[in-house]
Amino acid sequence: MKFIADLHVHSRFSRATSKNLDLEHLYVSAQLKGITVVATGDITHPEWFKEVSEKLEPAEPGLYRLKKNIEKNCDEQVPLSCRSKVRFVLNSEISSIYKKTGKTRKNHNLVFLPNLTVAASFNRKLAKIGNIVSDGRPILGLDARNLLEILLETSDQAFLVPAHIWTPWFSLLGSKSGFDSLEDCFDDLSNQIFAVETGLSSNPVMNWRVSFLDGLTLISNSDAHSPDKLGREANIFNTNLSYSAIKKALQYRDARTFLGTYEFYPEEGKYYLDGHRNCSVRFSPEMTLIFGGNCPVCKKPLTIGVLNRIEEICDRKEGEKPQNTSPFYSIIPLKEIISEILKVGSNSKKVLQHYQHCLHVLGSELAILDLITLSDIESAGIPMLKEAVKKMREGNIHIVPGYDGEFGKIKIFTENEKKQF
Ligand SMILES: [Zn+2]
Ligand SMILES: [Zn+2]
Secondary structure (H helix, E strand, C coil): CEEEEECCECCCCCCCCCCCCCHHHHHHHHHHHCCCEEECCCCCCHHHHHHHHHHEEECCCCCEEECHHHHHHHHCCCCHHHCCCCEEEEEEEEEEEEEECCEEEEEEEEEEECCHHHHHHHHHHHHHHCCCCCCCCCEECCCHHHHHHHHHHHCCCCEEEECCCCCCCCCCCCCCCCCCCHHHHHHHHHHHCCEEECCCCCCHHHHCCCHHHCCCEEECCCCECCHHHCCCCEEEEECCCCHHHHHHHHHHCCCCCEEEEEEECHHHCCCCEEEECCCCEEECHHHHHHCCCECCCCCCECECCHHHHHHHHCCCCCCCCCCCCCCEEEECCHHHHHHHHHCCCCCCHHHHHHHHHHHHHHCCHHHHHHHCCHHHHHCCCCCCHHHHHHHHHHCCCEEECCECCECCEEECCCHHHHHHC
16 A cells, blocks of 8 residues: 655654644644654653553554544544544654764664554663653763664664754764764664665755665655644655554665655755854855855854765765665645745745645645646646646746755745746
């Protein structure tokens, strides 16, 4: 069965997340977006663990579902056109901060757990090492290699995926506190890593330039801090609905079971170019080189973005493609598209009304962005929506790139095109 999975989200117990990030909202939002499997996130957090244990029940092997009476209440918020089953997979993001080979390392890793019993035993081990109570994404002074070892000792079905591997801070390969290779981080356990999350500021094409990533499955997730952000990136599977089938599809990267990813335009990500947000300095890697890596305004080192970092590490030229890559589809969140058409903010009431109308008439957001024919999209009756989706699918858009924590800005239409349509 073909289905979409978003494997990195948070709960309201993680710092800087929205208050309504609970299982009910994840369930509703997953359907609106067209996602079948959504991660619980934060399963290491005792209160979230308790909530998950109380509200979910086992479904297919290794997957969980909301209890039927809760589902029933939530379904009323989902248009009939979007209703479909939602399953949860247990996972958590762990932030490791530690010293290794003379440098402070900070990196984020996703751990996946096959059931609540294993999760409970993993949590007991982590609780002895550090504080897993104060944050849904716990910060531990635990070497990522040792985290992986503890995880695999807890269960051979568990697995670890390095999160948003290029983010300058907090990632495996990030410019500020990362490593230069997988082996530098995971040592003897490197062969236990079979997938990495590319993050919002990089797409597969950029990752293809780094040959040591060739054997790994490149996955993409939303890292949502609010239910609405679910599915801004996601993975497309074609396999049985079960924990082990998902793991296998990632592990063996068979083109029949892992069908690729939905991707943010990387330029729209917060760390695409280099710069200083507070100094309004946005640099391409070439400009950064000219200024010796320092900010011309405050003279301090610039935050080196993902594009620059990949160019630093890569061993392939731009445009070169390794064998056996998975396809990917670049998308723009539907609310952003509608926001541009209507010329009002993407969180405005007007955008929300049009968004809900689209979903009612056409189906889930990812279906609208990727699957539904342009003539059907026209039937939703929103002027320019068909043209916007067409341009997005062709990659025919303009982006002011993001840098140093500031999201990039997308423009689908030029002023001339706006007049024309
Ligand atoms: Zn993270
Ligand atoms: Zn500066």
